Amino acid sequence: MTASTANWSFTQDDFTGITESLNRFLGETKSICALLVDRSGQLVTTVGDATGLDTTAFATLTAADYSANDQLAKLVGESDFSSLFHQGEKESIYVADIARRLLLVIIFDSRTTVGLVRLRMKGEIEELTLLIDRVFSRGRNGAAPEEHLLRGADDEIDKLFNW
Amino acid sequence: MINYASREINCKIVYYGPGLGGKTTNLEHVYGKVKPETRGKLISLATETERTLFFDFLPVDLGTIRGFKTRFHLYTVPGQVYYNASRKLILKNVDGIVFVGDSQAERMEANLESMQNLYDNMAEYGYDLTQMPFVIQYNKRDLANAAPIEDLQAALNPGWEVEDASKHRVQPDPYHAGQNLVEQVSGGEWVERAPYFEAIAVNGDGVFDTLKAVSKLVLKALA
Numbered sequence: 001m002t003a004s005t006a007n008w009s010f011t012q013d014d015f016t017g018i019t020e021s022l023n024r025f026l027g028e029t030k031s032i033c034a035l036l037v038d039r040s041g042q043l044v045t046t047v048g049d050a051t052g053l054d055t056t057a058f059a060t061l062t063a064a065d066y067s068a069n070d071q072l073a074k075l076v077g078e079s080d081f082s083s084l085f086h087q088g089e090k091e092s093i094y095v096a097d098i099a100r101r102l103l104l105v106i107i108f109d110s111r112t113t114v115g116l117v118r119l120r121m122k123g124e125i126e127e128l129t130l131l132i133d134r135v136f137s138r139g140r141n142g143a144a145p146e147e148h149l150l151r152g153a154d155d156e157i158d159k160l161f162n163w
Numbered sequence: 164m165i166n167y168a169s170r171e172i173n174c175k176i177v178y179y180g181p182g183l184g185g186k187t188t189n190l191e192h193v194y195g196k197v198k199p200e201t202r203g204k205l206i207s208l209a210t211e212t213e214r215t216l217f218f219d220f221l222p223v224d225l226g227t228i229r230g231f232k233t234r235f236h237l238y239t240v241p242g243q244v245y246y247n248a249s250r251k252l253i254l255k256n257v258d259g260i261v262f263v264g265d266s267q268a269e270r271m272e273a274n275l276e277s278m279q280n281l282y283d284n285m286a287e288y289g290y291d292l293t294q295m296p297f298v299i300q301y302n303k304r305d306l307a308n309a310a311p312i313e314d315l316q317a318a319l320n321p322g323w324e325v326e327d328a329s330k331h332r333v334q335p336d337p338y339h340a341g342q343n344l345v346e347q348v349s350g351g352e353w354v355e356r357a358p359y360f361e362a363i364a365v366n367g368d369g370v371f372d373t374l375k376a377v378s379k380l381v382l383k384a385l386a
Contacts, residue, residue: 015168040256042173067252150386157382160226
């Protein structure tokens with residue numbers, strides 16, 4: 001049985017690289033927080049101040065939002081819409097695709113402008129794409145460490161289900 | 164997805180099946196029964212008449228394995244035939260599938276159509292349903308017009324051929340004494356069926372049995 005349809009994992013090094021890059025971006029643009037979400041709606045990481053935000057729900061809805069827009073793009077003859085912008089009265093969100101595998105969500109308010117976020121986004125996407133490509137190329141080479149994580153853990157798995 | 168940094172294992176389970184079959188009811192029951200600290204919000208993108216428009220979503224924490232928090236993301240899809248675009252989107256990167264069939268005899272056609280649609284949508288992503296954690300739930304067993312389990316099994320879970328000779332050995336069904344998940348049929352070929360469960364989702368019967376079975380299959384597939 002195959003483990004899943006999309007098997008990949010982040011190491012501490014990946015995580016550190018991504019966090020540093022996003023922290024720098026948040027500082028430069030004065031944005032509130034950044035969420036990195038995989039296209040199936042699972043949250044990879046949050047950087048910045050996400051106090052009071054239900055990040056799990058946010059990640060799921062972002063992925064759904066982006067996927068729906070992806071299909072809308074195809075209906076009008078575009079291959080995709082590479083980014084989405086939702087403007088609110090106080091806070092706004094900007095969503096961009098990273099390597100066709102992840103989504104970067106930036107939440108910002110009136111301390112910055114959508115122009116600045118958009119301007120800096122291009123470089124940030126390039127930086128993250130390099131980091132993410134490294135994660136996925138490792139997965140394809142069969143060296144993903146998760147393959148061994150649960151080996152022999154059948155007893156522990158069974159115990160989880162003693163509800 | 165395994166996140167070593169946050170020490171989490173996240174898995175995606177999708178409840179699939181015909182419209183009004185009880186997919187959302189399954190999630191609502193789980194939401195109502197698990198401790199609030201182990202689950203997130205139940206999010207429903209539904210129409211005014213409470214028909215699922217895009218999906219329902221419920222994150223549930225199962226506990227810890229090897230120091231990793233295991234979290235399952237439960238999704239339903241809209242059952243109505245014309246929402247196929249939305250349905251297909253939800254299947255992306257799925258780790259396990261629950262097919263919620265409607266036991267009522269007059270819904271057999273809708274069940275078959277939905278099962279075929281599931282195979283087709285999975286195939287379009289390049290996923291092979293027969294190689295994935297997959298369980299079937301026959302819901303609404305309490306209704307007077309419910310078809311016999313044998314008929315539902317014959318129509319929806321007849322078994323797929325096991326081509327790998329190393330897997331040609333009888334595998335008993337752990338959930339039904341005297342039945343097998345893998346066996347040799349009268350024609351000589353070996354077939355495998357998905358585990359199945361009977362349910363009355365409105366009062367919770369069979370809901371957790373189904374969830375446990377598919378979650379376990381997902382985690383064991385990683386082991």
